[in-house]
Amino acid sequence: MSEDWRSYTRRIEELAARSGLSFHPVDFEAVPDSFMMEIAVYGLPVRMPHWSFGVRYIYQLIQRHMGHSRLFEVVFPGNPGHAYLAESNGLAENILVTAHVLGHADFSRNNLLFRRCQEQVSERIVEHAANHARQISQAIEAHGAERVEAALDAALALEQHIDVDQALRRPRYPEYAQAPRALIDDDFRKRFAALEPTGAPHGAEVRRRAPVPPHPERDLLWFVAHYAPEMESWERDIFLAVREESFYFYPVFATQIMNEGWASYWHARLLREADFVPQQAYVDAIKCHSDVVRPIAAEAQVSLSINPYHLGFAMWEKVIEGQGLAAARRIMEQDDDFGFVRNHLTRELADELGLFRYNARSDGQVKVLEQDLSQLHEAILAPKYNFGAPVVCAHKVRNDGTLELAHDSTVDGRGLDLERSRKVLDYLHRVWRRPVVLTTVNQAGSALEITAP
């Protein structure tokens, strides 16, 4: 394939820097389409083996076969960042994609959520993931494919159940409960506290062990890795490896609209300003741009989903037009999709884009609902809560080691799918090695308990 796009890389980078983008250097590499597809399936260039990726791979193959999805680029944040471009890209596409990648690089270096997660995971997630993969193949050699697969079945089933508000390397719970300290907030208590300590009432020197967990724990991967009664150390390592990768994936997930929109905005803008790009390549690239950033498939009238590229792109254009680039950069640094959509998707823009809310009944009827901006926001954001997973917390470890999980159905609005939950408990039971209990609610809303085994 032609390498001439590389001669533009430097100039696009310079142009981007002049336009105020600030990014770590990015390594560009052109790879075959088959490899692009694998990156898309695994989410990382080298990742642990698991049969569930095989399932995604089959679906992806089918998609590609039907000509649905075409991948131009995948970029991994870091210092340096890594960008993989499809070898089948033409010159125009590669110029566009280079600009797009720089938009992502700017975003991932400056967005707070990205920065915090990268501080935790380090800026070398690609290398870390490759390390995990190697560590897991060593585990397979040492302990056999079947046992490793059992651990991965459980860990990957819980991959969304992390708590990004806690540190990646968080300490274990304190062993002992802190005695509630008496409040000394009025005159009498102050004088009383100043008296000679009598000792007797302070017999609270008997320290009490804190319950495990001391509070409902959302970070199931962490909790299982640290408090499973009979887990092998290599199994813990697998759980923690999966957790680390989830910490990396979270900001990608939670800022998708902003991030893709930002990159699309900048590829369009940089391309407009790049006078060094030949006319024909420019026209081709703009065509490619409008294919990617279009709201709905060409032949369709309406779409029951929203293209995040399109939505983010339109929102950023509006924000920059209305509030200027400096304000936009501040928003880019501070928000995630929740704040971004709620604060900056205005009534006018929603109308302009033709966004609507709908109600889909299980019998297949789909009906458009009346307009309501804040409800529209929530409809867009609903699939993004809690990493897209139901809220399930660890509540208690019983004396016999039984793990009690509880699903918070008030937050999620309805109960869990029992068949699937049972299977997840089966996975989990194989590494927890004691019974696992989960409470959720049934159709009628009354409590329901499922157990494994």
Place this chain on the structure above:
Amino acid sequence: MDEDGSKGTAGGAGKWYDLFSRGARDWLRHDEKVREAVRARLPEIISGADLGGEGARTVRVPVRMLEHYHFKLRRAEENQGAGQGKAKPGDVLADPSRDQGPGEKGSGGRDDGGVQLLLEFKIDDIVDWLWEEMQLPNLKARQGPSDESDWVREGWDRRGARSRLDRRRSFKELVKRRGAPGATPTFTDDDLRFRQLARRRQPAVHAVVFFLLDVSGSMSDRDRKLAKTFFFWVVQGLRREYRSLETVFVAHTTDAWEFNEPEFFQVSGSGGTVASAGFLKVREIMDERFNAARSNMYLFYASDGDNAVSDAQEARTALAAIVADTCYTGYVEVASGVSRQLDTETGKIYAELNASGCAAGSYALNDFDDVWGAVRHFFTAHNQETSGT
């Protein structure tokens, strides 16, 4: 600019990702898991599988992709979502009650895209898995020499076909003649030794299976298909056990005929049922062509059991004459839908045989799901005592 390989990627033309595909690796593992799952549910699958024509060595089994389970909310009656396009509040974008047109059929089909894989299984593999737990009923080693013979290697000679030259042996002869040879050994014709073959009689591992099918008017297509499926798996299992298996296919109504295998399963007849006609035909073929002392003989009979009442005594005698020379005689009562529990004319004959201690058993096969139950009934060792419900 920097294509001089300074980036530390592996040298040479190929990159590491050209060498193997992780996606394909995990795909294979997925398929392996599917196979394990299929294997665990084999009995259900063999009854549903498309057996193809005769001579087909594989069956195709449609399987769903495995799902790696996560916690998910149960499906709601109503879901809200956000969409984009030309739509006003109150518009109905899809209504299953109104458009029954093509394109969107069955709302249940859209759970997960409904991708189905068609996995091909070798019949031999399936039979191996299935028959691991099975044993042949009442298999006895038959005395006397059998027809079966085989060439075995035996001894050496100075002459023989080039392909049978035994190099090691020839080299030994060379050493014997002149001690350790130099760098280039020189053989003479006298040194060469050739392996010889000899004919050996083998003890009998020879089996004949008679399949007798009632094709009278009362047997429906479905009944015959049931019997065919059952016979198919029996043949597969027996073939695995016996180096040479002969099959004889006989169909009867009030008269009886022998068929070859493909024809046999196409036969349909009309008219009454006279089981003794079939039994006599089987006996006749046994006498003509086989030697009971040398072969293990089996008879499997499939019928709906509605034998003519007037034939009862004759059938009893004819069957008794067969049972004396067979290792085992099985009766499958195919009656789709109805479960009569062998309370039929033919059923009674077999019950009597079983009660009198003969190697005979019967099974009521009502449904395709039960084909494997039937095979298991006849071929599981511990079932022998309890057979003949």
